[in-house]
Amino acid sequence: MPIAMSQTPKQPADRPVPTSADVARLAGVSRATVSYVLNNTSAVRISEPTRIKVRAAAEELGYVPHAAARSLRAGHTRIVLLPTSHIPVGPLYSRFFNELQWELRRLDYTVVQYGSLGLGADEAARAWAELRPVAVVSLGEIELTPQGVQLLKRSGARAVITLGPQRVEGAHALVMDQREVGESAVAHLLERGRRRIGVLMPEEPGLELFSRPRLAGARKAAHGTDALVEPVTMAYTEESASQLASRWRELGLDAVFAYNDEYAMLLMRALQDADIDVPGEAAVIGADDLLLGRLLRPRLSTVRVEMVTGRHLAELVDRVVRDPDGAPERHDLMGARALPRESS
Amino acid sequence: MPIAMSQTPKQPADRPVPTSADVARLAGVSRATVSYVLNNTSAVRISEPTRIKVRAAAEELGYVPHAAARSLRAGHTRIVLLPTSHIPVGPLYSRFFNELQWELRRLDYTVVQYGSLGLGADEAARAWAELRPVAVVSLGEIELTPQGVQLLKRSGARAVITLGPQRVEGAHALVMDQREVGESAVAHLLERGRRRIGVLMPEEPGLELFSRPRLAGARKAAHGTDALVEPVTMAYTEESASQLASRWRELGLDAVFAYNDEYAMLLMRALQDADIDVPGEAAVIGADDLLLGRLLRPRLSTVRVEMVTGRHLAELVDRVVRDPDGAPERHDLMGARALPRESS
DNA sequence: GCGCATCGTTGACACGTGTCACCACAAGCG
């Protein structure tokens, strides 16, 4: 229900936004002087009284420089583009994002998260290029093509860093090899004597980029042994979980590695409700070491994932921006370690 | 460990980014023509052969327009600024954000999430104003001051919408009254006959903006009754939870409303581990209706929060941008409803 | 009085784009 707010005396909407020329006029100096003062340009000396006059005038008008004009003149920006995720990311990523942002700001970059929902890979690259970012840090949700990378570089991007599971030609790669996660999990289950291992794949779209490599890792760990690895799908609902649990015995599996702790918790509860003993009849292990996983009984086993720190990545961005022609680096950013608790 | 990537023949880094003038030159036409063709300007007639020549030239050069130059010339942008959260938001918010972004993009806005970590309220407003956004949707994490709002409006923002718990003078308010959440929770507990109610406040910083109003709502619900409402603090760790549980009996409470389901789950488990019966000795209710809350035994009671849809908000943004001088609206965006399960 | 260095300030240009007013040309019409 709309309610009128207290009427404040509105200035006419057509009053133009003040520019540095307005500041100059009010202070009685030239526009050049205004620029020198407000940017603290050290190569030019301006007398103290003038500085004060200019600052006062700027303050009075509420002058704010125009970023677009500034970067147009400068010929470059300090924008680091961070394509926004559309997938439900866990607390691990949130923390990483925040740290990355903080550190980049410390290095005087302007962090811009730019959504690209509903755009194709090359459309997205084109849209990003319009902003003329100095660096792009892609998280692999949009599959940046080599053409996209080249387009970005030609538009002035000095660093294009992909953080996803797969490498992209031309980019400074920072690979997060999600396969390690599946590998550690299955290696652990094998060690525990399990031989018929299900890998829980979420039905939710957008997660394949993470779930597929994890499955591949699981297969790799079982390769050369007599163990069997088989994908099973499940949606993130109670119904789907109990449905899977009711089929459990006919599947003939003795363990399951779930995509992450949330799916693992859901499935474990459903199994228990179907009178299937965990870990006796079914060992369960998740991933990401969610705090909540420790609350269930038995306590959920998990794979702890160690991501690169935001600071580390921020420094890499800065290094590449300063020297784009330096040797491209390839970093492996994930450490994965099975954390056995009671469910496996 | 850095590994050299396959060497691609690099073009010299100093090759300039192609402009519309380059396209014009290559196509053998004027720059004006290029602009008309690439923007499909309907008011001007350009022959089909010329259009083809221009498009081919643009394609060949990999031309991408310069957003800064464009908006400088246009005198305005289509940027909607979405100050980035630094608090760990739940799945509720993630979904809302994504929908909002999607809908704004559909309306041809450019959504930019701009972090303001470590900046004060007015510094942040100034930084935002530099981008000359046409609209700002603040989520109340930065407490936008009336001065900040005015600064933004003077810099060309036609819509400034605050989505936080509190109103800000001059902005088009969309209030999310978090008090309702606490109110519903405590009303439910009272109905169940509880009289000594603890309100769990997170120790983590950044959440006060949400936790304080929820506490206020709890107090409001108990007002005029003989019930007692008392805040207790807890951190999001197992240690902190078990510490609180060990003090439970001396606190003399018979129920607790937790900030959200995660804290509630943590506390409930700790209480059970300390041999305190839930809900017998202590009723527990959380908030946000997390799926995982239904996995514990007893099942966790919660408060389901209904937020505005992203589409609704996107349409409000568009409406205000089109008619900024229309009557400011005030919307209450939250619906809160207690969802009793087994823990209360 | 004259050259010369220093200080404080300024005029002018360039960045890349969109768009208005105008132009050259041809065709149609009396």
Place this chain on the structure above:
DNA sequence: CGCTTGTGGTGACACGTGTCAACGATGCGC
């Protein structure tokens, strides 16, 4: 031929900023 009308295209300006080269004034040394 002279005038209008339509077609297809262009020259030039403005948007707001940073910075270079140049300028007048002042002081200093001789």
